[in-house]
Amino acid sequence: PQARPDPSPARRRPRPVVNRDNAGFWDGVAGHRLLLQRCDSCAALRFPWLPGCNSCGAADWSPVEASGRGTVYSYVVVHHPSLPGRSGPYAVALVELAEGVRIVSGITGVPPGEVRIGMPVELGFERVDEELELPVFRAAAPAEGGGPQPLEVPVTRTLVVAGAVASRDFQDVHHDAEAARENGSPDMFMNILTTNGLVGRYVAEWAGPSARLRRVAIRLGVPNYPGDTMTLTGRVTAAGDDGTVELSVTGRNRLGTHVSGTVAVSIPGPAPAPGPGPGPDPA
Known part of the structure; x- marks a missing residue:
């Protein structure tokens, strides 16, 4: 045959x-x-x-x-x-x-x-x-000076109230506009735990799902009031051989700097892939 x-x-x-x-x-x-x-x-x-x-x-x-x-x-x-x-x-x-x-x-x-x-x-x-x-x-490991793209976060009443409730912060200035005005504020405002969570999410989404947040250290400035927009920016300030990356993060709104601080995140190093992906387009 x-x-x-x-x-x-x-x-x-x-x-x-x-x-x-x-x-x-x-x-x-x-x-x-x-x-x-x-x-x-x-x-x-x-x-x-x-x-x-x-x-x-x-x-x-x-x-x-x-x-x-x-x-x-x-x-x-x-x-x-x-x-x-x-x-x-x-x-x-x-x-x-x-x-x-x-x-x-x-x-x-x-x-x-x-x-x-x-x-x-x-x-x-x-x-x-x-x-x-x-x-x-x-x-590759992130290079110093790099970092995530800016992220605009609309500060809505829903975000302010939901963040306070989710973090079990029941102070009325974070969910009751009238109570906030009685305490001298022009409106209710975002609590620090919501800001902390937004900063952590900003870095974690940039670093990828395998990354682990190791430290979030922030300082608050001007308040985040409903109707404003906070723009988060970040920059890599140090990258260790063990995969730990440190970033400086800033969040600004129309009043000025709402939050500033540093975030440390562990990013797993590149592992050998099971096989090569497609090569560059030669055309």
């Missing part, structure tokens, strides 16, 4: 299309370097590789090696359909490199459900099979 054909090639990952316009990029991958193009005329960086500058149209360019550090700009978690040599779930992200250009790549080192916008990542290379190696990005 005639031998059945070997089905293994059908299970291999799809091969990237290499042509004269992007061959230099794949030469860099072979040497474990992520190469961008820099226009010789206007110095604009670009990716993916193109024969001409998309800023000024000039044809001359030079290769530039990227630092390999970036952040997740957006992402999706792919569950279906499966690809040859790859089944879901896995995370595919648009990574904004430190140089300012963006690249589509798989994210490894964390479960797909824990990828977050703004998460710091760093370049790695995954051997897919004996013929193919792809650049991917792995979760």
Whole structure:
């Protein structure tokens, strides 16, 4: 009987299309370097590789090696359909490199459900099979000066009252506007435990579901009154080798600084992923 054909090639990952316009990029991958193009005329960086500058149209360019550090700009978690040599779930992200250009790549080192916008990542290379190696990005420890994006929190009466009740703070100035006015306040105002919870949530959602809050130390300033908006901002001030990250956090409203303080959070270090995600789009 005639031998059945070997089905293994059908299970291999799809091969990237290499042509004269992007061959230099794949030469860099072979040497474990992520190469961008820099226009010789206007110095604009670009990716993916193109024969001409998309800023000024000039044809001359030079290769530039990227630092390999970036952040997740957006992402999706792919569950279906499966690809040859790859089944879901896995995370595919648009990574904004430190140089300012963006690249589509798989994210490894964390479960797909824990990828977050703004998460710091760093370049790695995954051997897919004996013929193919792809650049991917792995979760990285937050760098000093980085941190979560600003978050606007509408201060509603419902939030003020619900926060007081949930924290078992029954002082009338936190749920009764008339009582608050009798005590010299123009309105009811948010209690410190609600503010503490909002600060903790702000950092925890940035750090991801595997992170653990270790310390929240805050100081209150001007009150949070209903009808205002508090804008929370945070910045990484220290990052330890053990995965502990410290951030300074500030919350401001129209009256000034409502809260300031520090938060310490433990972020698990990147673990080897069970398999590589998709590589960057070579097109």
